[in-house]
Amino acid sequence: MTAIPVRATRKTRLLPGFPRCMILPTLLLAALILIPFAAPLITGADPVQIAVRDRLAPPSFAHWLGQDEFGRDRLARVLYGGQVSLTVAFVATTLACIVGTLFGLIGAYFRGPFEFLTTRLSDVVLCFPPILLALLVVTLFGPGAGTLVAVLSVLYFPSFARIAFSEALRVSSLDFVEASRALGTPSHRIVLGTILPNIAGPVSVQYSLTAAAAITIESGLSFLGLGVVPPAPSWGQMIRGARQFMSQDPLGILIPCVALTLTIYAINFFCDRLRDTLDPKGALGGGKDETSVPVAAGMVPADETADVVASVRDLRLDLMRPGGPVNVIEDVSLTLRANQCTALVGESGSGKSLTSLALMGLLPGAVRQARGALRLRRKSGEMVDLGALNAKELEGLRGNDVAMIFQEPMTSLNPIHKVGAQMVEAILSHRAMSPSDARARAISLLELVGINEPARRFDGYPHEMSGGMRQRVMIAMALTCEPRLLIADEPTTALDVTIQAEIIELLQRLRTEYANGLSLLFISHNLGIVAKIADRVAVMYSGQVVEEGPAAQVLNDPHHPYTVALLESMPSSHEDLHSARGDRLRAISGTPPLLDARPSGCTFHNRCPIAVSSCADARPPLFVSADGDRQVRCFRAPEAGLEAAR
Amino acid sequence: MTPLLEVQNLTKSYPVGRKGLFGKRMMQVLRDVSLSVHPGEVLGLVGESGSGKSTIGRAVLRLIGADSGTIRFEGQDLSAISSTDLRRLRKDMQIIFQDPYASLDPRKTIRAVLTEALDTHKLHLGTARAERLIGLMEMVGLNPTFLDRRPHEFSGGQRQRIGIARALAVEPKFIVCDEAVSALDVSIQAQVLNLLADLRAKTGISLLFISHDLSVVRYISDRVMVLYLGKVMEVGPADQIHFDPEHPYTAALISAEPSLKHTSQRIRLTGEIPSPLTPPSGCVFRTRCPYALPACAETVPPLRDAGQGRMKACIRDDIL
Numbered sequence: 001m002t003a004i005p006v007r008a009t010r011k012t013r014l015l016p017g018f019p020r021c022m023i024l025p026t027l028l029l030a031a032l033i034l035i036p037f038a039a040p041l042i043t044g045a046d047p048v049q050i051a052v053r054d055r056l057a058p059p060s061f062a063h064w065l066g067q068d069e070f071g072r073d074r075l076a077r078v079l080y081g082g083q084v085s086l087t088v089a090f091v092a093t094t095l096a097c098i099v100g101t102l103f104g105l106i107g108a109y110f111r112g113p114f115e116f117l118t119t120r121l122s123d124v125v126l127c128f129p130p131i132l133l134a135l136l137v138v139t140l141f142g143p144g145a146g147t148l149v150a151v152l153s154v155l156y157f158p159s160f161a162r163i164a165f166s167e168a169l170r171v172s173s174l175d176f177v178e179a180s181r182a183l184g185t186p187s188h189r190i191v192l193g194t195i196l197p198n199i200a201g202p203v204s205v206q207y208s209l210t211a212a213a214a215i216t217i218e219s220g221l222s223f224l225g226l227g228v229v230p231p232a233p234s235w236g237q238m239i240r241g242a243r244q245f246m247s248q249d250p251l252g253i254l255i256p257c258v259a260l261t262l263t264i265y266a267i268n269f270f271c272d273r274l275r276d277t278l279d280p281k282g283a284l285g286g287g288k289d290e291t292s293v294p295v296a297a298g299m300v301p302a303d304e305t306a307d308v309v310a311s312v313r314d315l316r317l318d319l320m321r322p323g324g325p326v327n328v329i330e331d332v333s334l335t336l337r338a339n340q341c342t343a344l345v346g347e348s349g350s351g352k353s354l355t356s357l358a359l360m361g362l363l364p365g366a367v368r369q370a371r372g373a374l375r376l377r378r379k380s381g382e383m384v385d386l387g388a389l390n391a392k393e394l395e396g397l398r399g400n401d402v403a404m405i406f407q408e409p410m411t412s413l414n415p416i417h418k419v420g421a422q423m424v425e426a427i428l429s430h431r432a433m434s435p436s437d438a439r440a441r442a443i444s445l446l447e448l449v450g451i452n453e454p455a456r457r458f459d460g461y462p463h464e465m466s467g468g469m470r471q472r473v474m475i476a477m478a479l480t481c482e483p484r485l486l487i488a489d490e491p492t493t494a495l496d497v498t499i500q501a502e503i504i505e506l507l508q509r510l511r512t513e514y515a516n517g518l519s520l521l522f523i524s525h526n527l528g529i530v531a532k533i534a535d536r537v538a539v540m541y542s543g544q545v546v547e548e549g550p551a552a553q554v555l556n557d558p559h560h561p562y563t564v565a566l567l568e569s570m571p572s573s574h575e576d577l578h579s580a581r582g583d584r585l586r587a588i589s590g591t592p593p594l595l596d597a598r599p600s601g602c603t604f605h606n607r608c609p610i611a612v613s614s615c616a617d618a619r620p621p622l623f624v625s626a627d628g629d630r631q632v633r634c635f636r637a638p639e640a641g642l643e644a645a646r
Numbered sequence: 647m648t649p650l651l652e653v654q655n656l657t658k659s660y661p662v663g664r665k666g667l668f669g670k671r672m673m674q675v676l677r678d679v680s681l682s683v684h685p686g687e688v689l690g691l692v693g694e695s696g697s698g699k700s701t702i703g704r705a706v707l708r709l710i711g712a713d714s715g716t717i718r719f720e721g722q723d724l725s726a727i728s729s730t731d732l733r734r735l736r737k738d739m740q741i742i743f744q745d746p747y748a749s750l751d752p753r754k755t756i757r758a759v760l761t762e763a764l765d766t767h768k769l770h771l772g773t774a775r776a777e778r779l780i781g782l783m784e785m786v787g788l789n790p791t792f793l794d795r796r797p798h799e800f801s802g803g804q805r806q807r808i809g810i811a812r813a814l815a816v817e818p819k820f821i822v823c824d825e826a827v828s829a830l831d832v833s834i835q836a837q838v839l840n841l842l843a844d845l846r847a848k849t850g851i852s853l854l855f856i857s858h859d860l861s862v863v864r865y866i867s868d869r870v871m872v873l874y875l876g877k878v879m880e881v882g883p884a885d886q887i888h889f890d891p892e893h894p895y896t897a898a899l900i901s902a903e904p905s906l907k908h909t910s911q912r913i914r915l916t917g918e919i920p921s922p923l924t925p926p927s928g929c930v931f932r933t934r935c936p937y938a939l940p941a942c943a944e945t946v947p948p949l950r951d952a953g954q955g956r957m958k959a960c961i962r963d964d965i966l
Contacts, residue, residue, distance in 0.1 A: 175749035179812060182707055184736030185766045193762075197753045347831035348802070466918045467695075496694035497858065498915050501902040525832060528904030555906060569836035572861035572905045578885065579688070579843035579866045587836035591801045 019277045025270040032266045036082030045073035047080040047233045056249045065255055069241050078255050081233035086263070088145050088227075089214035092152030097207050100157040101196075104164025109172055109191050118165055122158030130155050134217065138226040148218055148227055155217075156210045163206050167199035201275045208271030212264040219260060235260055304375070304383065309484045309519040310336040310359060310402070315372035317354060317363070317543075319596055325368065328595045329354055329543045330619075332372075336485060338517035341507075343524060343534035343551065345566075347592045350540040352523050354595075356487050359521070360404055361386050361394040376402060377484055400430050403478035405471070407490040412474055413462040420458035423477055430481045445476040448513075450506055468499035472506065479514070487521045492529065504533055528572060531555050539563050542593050542603035544619075549630030559632040559640045561608050562588075602635065610636055648721065649682035650820055650852050651706060651739075656680070656715035658701055658876075662923065673922045675701050676712070677876045677930075680949075683820065688846060688853040690867030690884060692860055692899070696922055698876040699856045703822040706854065707739055708732060719820070737767045740813035744825035746805035750797040756783075756808055757793040763815035778815075786811045786841060803834035810841065820852045828857060839866060860903050864888040869955075872896045875922060875930040878949055882956030893958045895931045897966055929960070937965045 035042070045063065051071030059066045065074035100122075107118030137151045171177060172195060180190045215235075221227035222236025230237060235256040242252030304311060312334040318325035329351045336342050344352045357363055358374055374386040378401050386394065406412050414422060423442035424435065431438070439458070446454035449472040462470055471491060478486055488507065492500040511518050524530055530537060534551040539560065547560035558564045567573055568586040577583035590607040593599055599606055605615035612635070620635045623642035632642055658676040675698045683689045691699040704710045706717055708724050717724040719739060727735065743749035750759060760779055764770050770778040780790040786807040797805055806826065813821050823842070827835045843866065845851055857863050863870055864884045871881040872895065880893035891897040898913040915934040920926055926933045932942040941961060949959045 175743040175745060176751045178704075178709060179741065179743065179749060179809070180762065181709055182736060182739075182741045183763050183766050183812070183816065184733035185762060186733070189762075194751055194754075198751065347833060468918060496919070497860075497899060498694065498902045499918075501904070501912055504904070526904060527832075528906055531906045532904050566832055567906070569833050570861070570906075571836070571839065571859075571865040572903070574865070575861070575888075577865060579839070579846065580868055582843075582847060583865075584840050584843065585836040585865070587840055588833040589837075591803055591834060592831060594801075 022273050022277055025266070025273045029266045029270040032263050033086060036079045036086060039076065039079035039083065042079060043073065043076050045076040047072060047076040048231045049073070056245060056252070058251075066249075066251060068238070068252055069245055069249075074238075074252070074255055077233040077238055078235070078259050081235045081238055081256070082259060082263075084145060084228050084232065084234045085215055085218050085236075085260075088148050088152070088218045089211050092149045093156060093207060093211040093214050095149070095153040096156035096210065097160050097203065099153070100160025100162075101164040101199075101203055103157075103161040104166075105168050105191050105195060105199075107161070108165045108168035109187065109195065115165075118161055122161045122165075125154060125158045130217070131220075134221060135224075135226060138221065143221075143226050143229050145228060148221065152214050152217060156214065159210060160203065160206060163202050164199060167202050168195050171195050171198045201278050204271050204278065205275050208267045211267050215260065215263060219256075306381075307338045307517075308335055308383075309338050309377050310334075310521075311373075311375045312355065312359065313373045313375070315355065315358060315374065316370045317351075317358065318368045318370045320366050320368055321596070325370070326596045327370070327543070327598070328367070329358075330598075332540075332543075332545050334538055334545070334548075336519045336521055338484065338519050339511060340535045341511060341520040341522055341533055342536045342538060343522045343530040344538050344540060345524060345527065345530055346540035347525060347566075349542070349592050349595050351543040351595055352540050353489060355540070356404070356489060356521060356523055359386075359485075359487065360398055360402060361389070362398075379482070379484065399426065399478075399483070400481045401483055402485040402487065403481070403483040404487040404489065405474045405478050405491050407493050413470060415462055417461075418458075419460055419462060419465070419473055423458075423473075423480060426477050427480045441480070442476075445479055446473070448479070448510075449473070449476040450502075451476075466499075467495050468502060471495065471499075471503055475503075475506065475510070479510070482514075483518075485519045485521065487523070489523045490525070491522075493524075493526070500529070504529060508533060527555065527567060527570060539566070542598050543595060544603060544633060545631075546604065546633045547631070549625070553630060559630070559637055559642065560604075560634050561610050561636075562604050565607075565609070602633075612636070647684055649718075650685045650687075650720060651681075651683040651854070652716075652718040653682070653702075653706060654680045654716045654718075656702070656705060656717070657713045658698070658705060658710070659713055671923065674925070675876050675922060676705070679715075679873075679876070679878055681871060681878075681881070683852050683854055685819070685852055686846070686850040687869070688855055688867045690863035690870040691854065691856045691873060692858060692863050692870060693873035694858065694899075694919060696875060696919055697873040699873050700824055701876075702873075703741065703824045703854060703856050707736075707741055707822060709741075734767075737769075737816045738818050739820045739822070740816065740818040741822040741824060742806075742809050742813050742826040744828055746802045746809060746829060747797075749809050750805055752797055755794050755796055756811075759808065759812055760793075760815050763812055767816050769816060782811045782815055785814060785845075787837070801834075803830055803837065806830060806834075806838055807841070810838070810845075814845070818851065820854070822854045822856065824856045825858070826855075827862060828859060835862070842866060860888065860900055861905070872899070875920065875925055877930050877946075878957075878959060879931065880952075880956070880958045880960075881949075882952070882954070882958075886954065886956060892952050892956065892966055893960050894935050894937050894962075894965065898934075898936075937962055 049072060051067065054067045054071040055069055057063065057067040063073050063075065068074055068077065103118045107115045133155060134151045138147055141147045177190060177194060180194055218227055219236030219239065222234045223240045227236055228234035238256040239253055246253055312332055315329055315332040316327065317329035319328045332355055334342065344355065346352045354367065358369065375383050376386060376397065377383050420439065420442055424438045427438040427441055443454045443458055446457060451457050451469060451472055492503050495503060507520065511520060522533055531551065536549065537551045537554045538545045538548040539562065541562050547554060547558065547563045554563060558567060565588040569588055571585060574585065577585065588607050593603065601616040601618060602620050605611040608615065615635055620633050621644055622631045622633050623637035623644055624631050625642050656676050656679045659672040659674040661670040662673045679702060681689065691702060693699045705712045719735065757779060760782060764775065764778065779793060783790040783793065788804060788807050800808065827838050830838060839862065846853065855863060855866050867884045869882060870884045870887040872879045872893065874895050879895045880887060887896060888900060891900055898915050901913045913936065917934050920933055928943040928945055929947050932938040947959045947961045949957045952958045
């Protein structure tokens, strides 16, 4: 029983402040670097001492790794050779890294002539084939470790300059660099104190790749007889010597190769971990797609009339964490009917997007459906349980019976394909029809969503369109297979006000004109838009629906204190207030809880102005209005005339 | 009263691609914009994407250079000033950004962020430093024990408060708020707006408040300026602009805004916003204006007095 905690504490206390994931790579790398330099301690043998009688001798007690073609001790040669290889590689890489990064940083921050100098200089060096350049220089200046360092650092300088340049350019355009400039921070402090740490990740990865490549090139040149001068040992030299006796003595070639491989592996391993550690958010630990198997709870669907297009019953979603599942969505029930627009309203972290993704069968890998039923009506009229479908059947459902449009129309369209081609592909993937029929259908859909000159736009690219037009194309694509349910996740948030109003009108129009009675699930944080478009509103807070009912009633006479507060905090609901007159908006104190840290009791109790002490103890049940049309999850709802459900 | 910030005939264009072998295609984002901000005043800038409102914010701080026009801060011409003097002047003018995630260096603690500001201008040195840091945190409603945390440990609203604290650290007289509350949740947005309102009441700071949200701008601003394709369409007292717009574009913008109460008919604008590369002749808004006359295509309408401290760039008086 006691063994486990003891082991755990010993591990973490080994080196306080030292990240645990770095221990193994650091030890490995340190060992591989230090061992060659500890050569005199390990073996007394001289790496250049020739003993012709014992050439190609197998390992013995005196010579652990045997002797080479001149009878020299292989252990001594691989160790002393490592000294040379590592020194050349690291000195050259470090020089290239410092010079290249500085060039990149200065070029990216100051632009103008500095940018020209950095990019052109790198381009010029990159124009030379690296091996050819190395051969040329070595031939001119004669072989030797010093020449190698010089050649390698010139060769590798551009890769650092380029990476540092492009990364620094990206970081310089971020607001926090602008903020430093606005503060009047001197340029050198911005470059070294702000930009440099933020590009350290990619540069360190480049360092590992380059150091590894430098070791290889050093060995390659030595192999060709252009690097380290014999008889001085180096790994390339060893391979060169052993090559001729490969068939009689495979060990001779194996030893330097293993040394090379191990060293390069250790460097890469170390740098990968280093990059993850340097990232302030830490490595995104594990959590790899644990295949989520939705649980079919076998619920009996109640009140499922023919106009119900989709229903969510008592949905409970858990986020799978190393420490166990964390509940993120709790008891969410929704009924979506044909010809109706239901708005799902909530702030970030309320779970509105997760709920909609569940309806598409598109839950992220780390989220598991723990309870509840998701049911969807197919075009055949049959109601299917999403939990009972396999991945392939779900795929057939998406786009066909349920479709989705997203917030950012630019990222949802493939920029390198023509708009029409993308639409035709979407149509043909679900329908068997001739390409010319698909084209005609696509053009008629473009016309339906109000795109001028649809035939011309059909042959255009997404970048030729404005944001509003792209969102119209997305809607047209979503409608290609005449789905019964359209999920719109913040479809107008990225658009300008005047364009937003047009898209809302389009969605409104589609609901009346569209043939088989489209049901719209509209996800938004903007109550003004919701008031325009929704028939019913479900307000979500921290993974639960806290209020649900007809839009006009919920927005004009909200019962849940969160809905009240949300409406109150909108500046547009207080057109009489003005900051210059000392007026304050009625803000909700505190912040919305994160989905994975939901409060106990009523999830809103710690921000609620009317909370009573018992609110912190238990989750409030849903209270239902007398006509059954409204539901509120609040202990104080009975004061507004609502009753506990069943 | 002399204005704190006075901008005259500001023009700015960006190169976009090439024209021919050597020529550059220029996209004009600001056309002859003039504005002034008085001490203690909040000027709201509204407009859709491409209207140039963010460019104005950065140009008045000299974070980007302008093509022509003058920017005077407390009477000093910012374009004629040396870089040393400009750096000193940065203490008096600050900026708050839209994206609370991009505006803080992920590698710096809050203490380091605020210290950078104070160190740069050698403020509150020695023992006064710790006190000042705590004071700043309290001023923006954050727990001072959070000082040694890094940005990723905070929510969007808290990050925005840190951004405000950074701007306030150097005790500026003027702050550009570039969509400072747009990325926040509604409930948090109200908190930050209240914080800004409190600050202006307490410190008499001037703000250039840039936003696309008209109700937010109306609540926080004394005067509002409406921009379209880099041109000023209308400027005047906030409530008047909001409830009684004179320019057809302002009217269309306000009527398009989704609101719980407005049930009035939306003024329909035809077509899309023209590309700034090929702006319409005459009035830039005429291609979408429901009231456009043939004369609108001929000359650029000047920004003219419309009474009661209002100005508008529209040749018609017989509408709205």
